[in-house]
Amino acid sequence: MPMNLSSLSEARHIVGICGGAVGGSEAAALVAKAGSIAVVFEQNIRPYGKIEDGLPRWHSKLRSKEYAKIDENLSTPGVVFVPGTQLGKDLSFSTLSNGIGLSALILAHGAWRDRSLPIKGVDRFVGNGLSYQNPFVYWFNHYEESGFAGEGFPIHDDAIVIGGGLASIDVCKILNLELYARALGDRGIAVDIEQMEVRGIPRTLEAHGLTPNDFKIRGCTLFYRRGKEDMPLENIKNPTAQRMEKLKGTRVKIMDKVIRKYLVRFQPNVVPVEFIEKNGALNGFVFQRTEIVGGRVLRLENTEFEAHSKQVISSIGSTPVPIDGVPMKGELYQWQNNEEGRLVEGVYGLGNVLTGKGNIVESRRNSKQITPNIIEQVLASPKIPADGISRIMKLIQARWDAVGYGGRYADWITAKRPAT
Numbered sequence: 001m002p003m004n005l006s007s008l009s010e011a012r013h014i015v016g017i018c019g020g021a022v023g024g025s026e027a028a029a030l031v032a033k034a035g036s037i038a039v040v041f042e043q044n045i046r047p048y049g050k051i052e053d054g055l056p057r058w059h060s061k062l063r064s065k066e067y068a069k070i071d072e073n074l075s076t077p078g079v080v081f082v083p084g085t086q087l088g089k090d091l092s093f094s095t096l097s098n099g100i101g102l103s104a105l106i107l108a109h110g111a112w113r114d115r116s117l118p119i120k121g122v123d124r125f126v127g128n129g130l131s132y133q134n135p136f137v138y139w140f141n142h143y144e145e146s147g148f149a150g151e152g153f154p155i156h157d158d159a160i161v162i163g164g165g166l167a168s169i170d171v172c173k174i175l176n177l178e179l180y181a182r183a184l185g186d187r188g189i190a191v192d193i194e195q196m197e198v199r200g201i202p203r204t205l206e207a208h209g210l211t212p213n214d215f216k217i218r219g220c221t222l223f224y225r226r227g228k229e230d231m232p233l234e235n236i237k238n239p240t241a242q243r244m245e246k247l248k249g250t251r252v253k254i255m256d257k258v259i260r261k262y263l264v265r266f267q268p269n270v271v272p273v274e275f276i277e278k279n280g281a282l283n284g285f286v287f288q289r290t291e292i293v294g295g296r297v298l299r300l301e302n303t304e305f306e307a308h309s310k311q312v313i314s315s316i317g318s319t320p321v322p323i324d325g326v327p328m329k330g331e332l333y334q335w336q337n338n339e340e341g342r343l344v345e346g347v348y349g350l351g352n353v354l355t356g357k358g359n360i361v362e363s364r365r366n367s368k369q370i371t372p373n374i375i376e377q378v379l380a381s382p383k384i385p386a387d388g389i390s391r392i393m394k395l396i397q398a399r400w401d402a403v404g405y406g407g408r409y410a411d412w413i414t415a416k417r418p419a420t
């Protein structure tokens, strides 16, 4: 049944939640199960966030599992879904944080702003030799859909990828899988990229009687400021010295497998210090070598070298998008209390927007840890009187009308479901 907004005449608690993905949907279900109404404002038509647009599309099993969890959460009685509604654009922070009179506002809208490469002036090459990870992976996940009209990306051989985390490895894999799939296509051999990801590039070629030497492909290179053993590909909390050594070994093994299976080249202990421009486009970087001393990255003098490429992809992390009215500390939101996820009076945050950790389990765990406390605060506050509820419901109805949402989550998501 659609949520009958006009029937809500009794005083209630209503919690607004921005973002309906892993963290937001988990919070919504908990709020609703505690007897309050959870209104989920989601910028996209679907609520899946980085599960749909961040995880590369070969994670199909994980993706289906996470879609199902989000669907289940958002189908909880008492959860009101408001798609196509962006905080900061369709509704202002001041409207949702105090103007409309919600019992509380939870920010669960993730980290969608690529951290800028710290080289002055380099961002003028975006779209002209330089790309950032988030739009690149979005393109990879969606470009095969019929009617895709988003930003397109070229794939050039010998690309430079800057980063060192899991997402940067995904970027490298996308580049090399695309390169070999296209080269095989040129020989009349059609391959499925998702199957090639499972088998790896050498084994896929072998199945067609080919080896990497049969192609003039160099593949991309990952440039990282530390060594393989420092890559945040695997982590444990507060490791002992012995476990740290083991962890380092595991990281090296993971990266070595990426190198073997996807033919990625790796350049450790380097940082880009200056861009190289050619004919008005980015054409690579001057890199400087580094040394890790006491855990810190030190640049080594007189070690500069040039690396040229007409495709550079930066994958050095994502931060929350600044929103008018949300207090900032540098590139992050200025949380008053990280443990409780408190931003300002009555406004909280959870998931990736708070933790800064791009990890599904971590977003869900954080939501489960933070939300009960918010519910406690909300239940201790006065209920919203009927006229206040009617004001909130009018705002929701206006958004539903603007996007053509009929109030039934199951119908909407069935009609709008993406390919898995």
Ligand SMILES: Cc1cc2nc3c(=O)[nH]c(=O)nc-3n(C[C@H](O)[C@H](O)[C@H](O)COP(=O)(O)OP(=O)(O)OC[C@H]3O[C@@H](n4cnc5c(N)ncnc54)[C@H](O)[C@@H]3O)c2cc1C
Binding pocket: 018, 019, 020, 021, 022, 023, 024, 041, 042, 043, 044, 046, 047, 048, 049, 050, 051, 053, 054, 055, 056, 085, 086, 087, 088, 108, 109, 110, 111, 112, 137, 166, 167, 170, 171, 350, 351, 352, 353, 357, 358, 359, 360, 361, 363
């Ligand atoms: C390339 C890549 C690979 C990854 N691989 C893995 C992996 O292998 N394993 C793993 O555990 N994790 C991985 N992650 C990370 C993981 O997908 C995310 O950390 C996790 O899904 C974050 O969940 P979240 O709910 O906190 O945030 P998000 O998924 O970012 O959800 C935020 C939601 O808020 C919405 N939103 C954003 N801004 C607004 C706004 N202004 N108003 C309203 N709504 C808004 C978004 O549309 C989205 O639905 C990867 C991420 C990337 C980018």
